[in-house]
Amino acid sequence: AQKVTQAQTEIxxxxxxxVTLDCVYETRDTTYYLFWYKQPPSGELxxxxxxxxxxxxxxxxxxxxxxxxKSTSSFNFTITASxxxxxxxxxxxxxxxxxxxxxxxxxxxxxxxxxxxxx
Amino acid sequence: DAGVIQSPRHEVxxxxxxxxxxxxxxxxxxxxxxxxxxxxxxLELLIYFNNNVPIDDSGMxxxxxxxxxxxxxxxxxxxQPSxxxxxxxxxxxxxxxxxPDTQYFGPGTRLTVL
Numbered sequence: 001a002q003k004v005t006q007a008q009t010e011i012x013x014x015x016x017x018x019v020t021l022d023c024v025y026e027t028r029d030t031t032y033y034l035f036w037y038k039q040p041p042s043g044e045l046x047x048x049x050x051x052x053x054x055x056x057x058x059x060x061x062x063x064x065x066x067x068x069x070k071s072t073s074s075f076n077f078t079i080t081a082s083x084x085x086x087x088x089x090x091x092x093x094x095x096x097x098x099x100x101x102x103x104x105x106x107x108x109x110x111x112x113x114x115x116x117x118x119x
Numbered sequence: 120d121a122g123v124i125q126s127p128r129h130e131v132x133x134x135x136x137x138x139x140x141x142x143x144x145x146x147x148x149x150x151x152x153x154x155x156x157x158x159x160x161x162l163e164l165l166i167y168f169n170n171n172v173p174i175d176d177s178g179m180x181x182x183x184x185x186x187x188x189x190x191x192x193x194x195x196x197x198x199q200p201s202x203x204x205x206x207x208x209x210x211x212x213x214x215x216x217x218x219p220d221t222q223y224f225g226p227g228t229r230l231t232v233l
Contacts, residue, residue, distance in 0.1 A: 043226065043227055045212075047221055047222075047224075050221045105167075106164040106175070107154075107162075107212075107222060109163075
């Protein structure tokens with residue numbers, strides 16, 4: 001069965017600190033996708049990044065970076081020089097290959113990590 | 120390009136009443152998903168459609184819940200009769216096979232059943 005674990009329920013940091021959000025996943029599929037979504041206090045779910053299982057290159061986008069390691073089934077998210085606007089709940093999610101035979105493409109979400117960035 | 124649109128944004132109703140939630144997917148997207156978010160269960164998939172056809176409704180909690188997609192630009196999720204335990208945020212998301220398989224979410228409908 002597919003499963004996503006975000007062991008950190010809540011993290012609190014002071015502005016400008018770096019913070020890493022952990023994500024560990026379980027799947028038997030060879031082709032799968034990993035995602036991070038942000039849910040700010042306003043409630044919407046904002047897509048941040050998508051990674052497929054064949055691409056283990058780390059990615060950097062501004063202050064955000066992602067570290068994907070298949071060997072440890074982890075897809076961690078780092079925010080460098082955090083800002084108050086980064087305060088949100090962050091979800092890691094896993095899906096199978098939507099277009100693969102018998103697959104659903106549905107997202108399996110972790111429980112989320114609440115990040116509070118204090119000024 | 121407009122994102123996924125959901126209405127209403129907030130709904131307060133009394134137990135036993137019928138509730139209808141609405142979703143307009145992103146134009147050109149042929150997959151539509153309904154999710155529910157609660158404190159206890161987190162985010163969970165209820166049902167999804169491909170080309171307006173329901174493909175997997177195994178997440179629908181019980182017969183009180185039903186979903187339809189009469190055309191490519193509109194879907195409804197109906198709860199009849201509603202119960203207090205249905206109180207949650209309901210999200211609609213869409214994607215397409217031409218894109219990167221990323222599901223884009225609407226703003227959600229916060230449902231409160233008194």
